[in-house]
Amino acid sequence: xxxxxxxxxxxxxxxxxxxxxxxxxxxxxxxxxxxxxxxxxxxxxxxxxxxxxxxxxxxxxxxxxxxxxxxxxxxxxxxxxxxxxxxxxxxxxxxxxxxxxxxxxxxxxxxxxxx
Amino acid sequence: xxxxxxxxxxxxxxxxxxxxxxxxxxxxxxxxxxxxxxxxxxxxxxxxxxxxxxxxxxxxxxxxxxxxxxxxxxxxxxxxxxxxxxxxxxxxxxxxxxxxxxxxxxxxxx
Numbered sequence: 001x002x003x004x005x006x007x008x009x010x011x012x013x014x015x016x017x018x019x020x021x022x023x024x025x026x027x028x029x030x031x032x033x034x035x036x037x038x039x040x041x042x043x044x045x046x047x048x049x050x051x052x053x054x055x056x057x058x059x060x061x062x063x064x065x066x067x068x069x070x071x072x073x074x075x076x077x078x079x080x081x082x083x084x085x086x087x088x089x090x091x092x093x094x095x096x097x098x099x100x101x102x103x104x105x106x107x108x109x110x111x112x113x114x115x
Numbered sequence: 116x117x118x119x120x121x122x123x124x125x126x127x128x129x130x131x132x133x134x135x136x137x138x139x140x141x142x143x144x145x146x147x148x149x150x151x152x153x154x155x156x157x158x159x160x161x162x163x164x165x166x167x168x169x170x171x172x173x174x175x176x177x178x179x180x181x182x183x184x185x186x187x188x189x190x191x192x193x194x195x196x197x198x199x200x201x202x203x204x205x206x207x208x209x210x211x212x213x214x215x216x217x218x219x220x221x222x223x224x225x
Contacts, residue, residue, distance in 0.1 A: 004158075033212060043159065043215040056212060091158045095211045101147055104211055106158030 004094050005074075006107035013114050019079040019086070021110045025094030031055075032075040033093040033104060034067060043091065049075060050097075082114045119203045124220040127193045135188040135219055137203030142183050147206045149213065150177065150188045152199040159202065159215075162188065198223045 049069040069075040093104040
């Protein structure tokens, strides 16, 4: 029973390039959450998606960041024109629909380094 | 979202019990209390959650005060692998979106 899979595990991008982070939720989970953890800081909520819908993007920066969770395939967090301040660990979590009070299952993250 | 307060850090000795406190004086009636932990270089890991009654599972126990304004995560016998940041989080249930605070950094000494 595979857990939440994130890839790549490490990603290096030069300033101005695009970063695409992928998250495959646990089998049977229809809800995905993205979090960012800056070095030596706590986890910050970014966005919460259901298949083909963004439910809550209150934590997403207004520019350069976007997220999707298509009907088929993994959820993608896309960062355009990366800057050094985007260097962080990005974690994805998945769950069944809310209301079941089921815990979130997290992946081991993608560590983005912008040079 | 209601706020939680935890000590920044705690220390324990291996094979001794650890009691990690959490204050949540503004908790509402429908908020569940969740505990997660994050080991170095890993994603957060679910530990336990509860509403009113004390809860036990294979990882830990959760003791919830009668007025629900505080709770304690109990690790019965700490091991070196329990060294992590422990987060106490309230979940109102409308979504599963969890807001992480700064947590408690637990150091376990051999």
